[in-house]
Amino acid sequence: MATKLLFVLGTRPEAVKLGTLIKRAQRDSRFSVSICSTGQHREMIRPIFDFFGLVPDVDFGLMKPGQTLTDVTCAVLSQLRAYIQTDRPDWIIVQGDTTTTMAASLCAFYEKIKIAHVEAGLRTGDITSPFPEELNRRVTTLISDLHFAPTPLSAENLLRENVDGRQIHITGNTGIDALLEVAGLIRREPAIQESFSQHFEFLDARKKLILVTVHRRESFGEPMRNIMRALLKLSKRDDIELIVPLHMNPEVRKVAAEIFGRRARWASAHSRRGETKIWLIEPQDYLRFVYLMDRSHLIITDSGGVQEEAPSLGKPVLVVRESTERPEAVAAGTSKLVGSEAAGIVSAAGYLLDDPAEYARMSRAHNPFGDGFACEKILETIAAQEEIRGETATTSVVSKVAQLAANVMRPTAAAMLSLMLVLCTRTEAAKKVLPSPDGAYFGAYADFGATEDKVSGAAIEKFQIEAGKKIAWAYFSDHWINGEIRFPFENVAVCKRAGVIPYIRMSPWSEMEHNRQDPLISMQKIIDGGFDSPLRSWARSARESGTPIMIEFGPEVNGRWFPWNGKWNGGEISTRYGDPKIPDGPERFRDAYRHVIDLFREEGADDITWILHVDAAWSPEQSWNELRHYYPGDDYIDWIGVSVFGRQLPQNNWILFPKVLKSFLPQIERAAPSKPILISEFGVIEDRDIADRKAIWLRQALQSVSKGLFKNVRGVTYWNSPGWLASGRADFRITTSAETLATFRREIGQPFWLSDVQFVDSRMRQEPAGSTKPPRL
16 A cells, blocks of 8 residues: 655745655655645745645644734644545655644644654754744754665764654755756756747846845844845946746735845846846746756855755855854855854955855765655655564564663663564565675676765666676765765665666775875764764665675775775784784774764674775885774674776886785785685776777686686675776777677577575574575565
8 A cells, every 4th residue: 555645844845855856756656645735935946846846735824914923833734634534645745944833743743653754954053033934943853754865974963852863864965856857947948948048038148146035033133134234245347147936925025125225126027238237127936046056157145955956056146144053054155154144244245256166165065965866765755664663563562672672771782672672573684695605796886976875877888788698786886975975765765676786886085085084074084973964874775775884994905095094094014903913094994884884783783794995006015004903793794805907097007917816815815715705896998009909808807717727706796887088998898899799699698607696684694595685675
């Protein structure tokens, strides 16, 4: 039976941020979807519904002239209660911090209906600012069952308020999903661009456009007047033009008329360029507003949603507030908090307008609020909750006991009890990849792009067609950029749909810079628990994903090019950390690896095969950097992974696969003689000067394993990438020549190479009955 979801919303921002989520839920057979519009912003919300093609099942139409927050709250409570008694949902889903959100959540709590809060965990720390939003979101947090936090900081806010960590899921912001979808549509469709260009024909393309939105209650009065005065001063510059979608609130319009007077113009079909420097327009539909954001040079706003969206379009934001519940934007450098004093606003805007370097820095900053896949993460989480709830009648009891343990016991004991309860109620085997006695597994990195972290089902299918064989796993990276540790929901979902195991390179760096210490992440900080909260959330998401996962933490650890290498974490000195007989750098990595796995085990994430990944081209080639010093121990590792590449750049020497692996095998045998070996990466570029040399390399590589030269190698992962040179002369793909493709297809087509994986129960450590059935994904 489909899970019944009721989305309750009443304002324009809620409609924008829930629109894409509702559409995707409607297309998902696991859900039955209803929409309740309270009518808090009735006229402003209708165009958003029209854009997404949504029709509310009920519209309360509660907005009345002069009504108070109390009036809105009481109306939502009474009318929503009457509505849900006729068709009771399984979940009520609310978004953000509006009065509609708070009142709908309270009604759901009274009626004992589960609450999912989208965009949870935002905080300013001042319950009166913003008013009443800070109170609304805190009340909603107290009574919600699932908290979808847009960022790690939001999740940390919730944890500090003693929210059960198992209820918190970091998803990114759904508004970014909508924004990227809409911006992509505008950029792809010349007809839309032409239509909007004509609609805003009065704008002067030679001037820098400043988009302004102000509407928050805490800005009413003198702060609003100061903001408008700042805009008036800015308008005296010859190189800019301002456009102000004026909120329909009478207070905002009264102040605009008072401050601007005749120095601003309402835009109309008859407006002409140069008539004014301050254009006033009515609130725009979502498509037009995204167009204006994309066209603008910078944005001045008190809106939280704009702070989130603008960085994805490369637009710097000046936040005209005294505090913000989105400090991630300020920390990332995409926004500046400039307050509501006119002088500060004018100064900050002038700095951005006059300093190209500062403008470039802000416009190129990373968006901390999402990657465009929040909706998928939210729906997968709700579906997983329903599956867990349906598995056993004892689930609610287990949850209550685990929560009690977390509240009254020491953290370690509570974690152990939670783990015991998970293990006792779980009915399926916890699956780890078991080496097959009949051959070796065949997996691939199937050309997912330059950052290696966005899986594509089309790329998987294309590679399998080219190779003539199904892959057992898809290899991709999970970078901790800006210290954000988030479970790759979308990538895992794509792998599940493709019928392959997700094989994840967990890469602990905040910046993808090589040959240096990372500025934010160190092995010591991991050991000290600095990332425990997001790692536990990651582990819970892995557990709830319902699929076996392969993980390597710190790929190619013995290569100095990555910041988790021992060189950057203590090096060869052995007297400043731990055992004085072991070099500090590798020892710290070893203990960080153990710490991560211990956290995952405490969270009951059992369906994980752990691989320690090293590089056969280890660097520096010094005794302190050997594998044995990094090795966490047999209890922590399931496989040893190793990279074995031939020529990687045209200027490199030509090295054969067997020679490279043979030279490194002694390190593996000393550290982990009992562990199966996985070639985590292998590949070679084409030699344009010697015909078929790549084909010969690949044949020797695959035959050296299939013919028994390396008996402990029980799996390979081909690195099917365009390489690292724009000229195309460093291409690893199997399609670089007809002979290369034919050779690869012929060799990998041998029965020795397996597409279907065998598993062992990671808790019972029992051997399977020799089945070679594919994993149930």
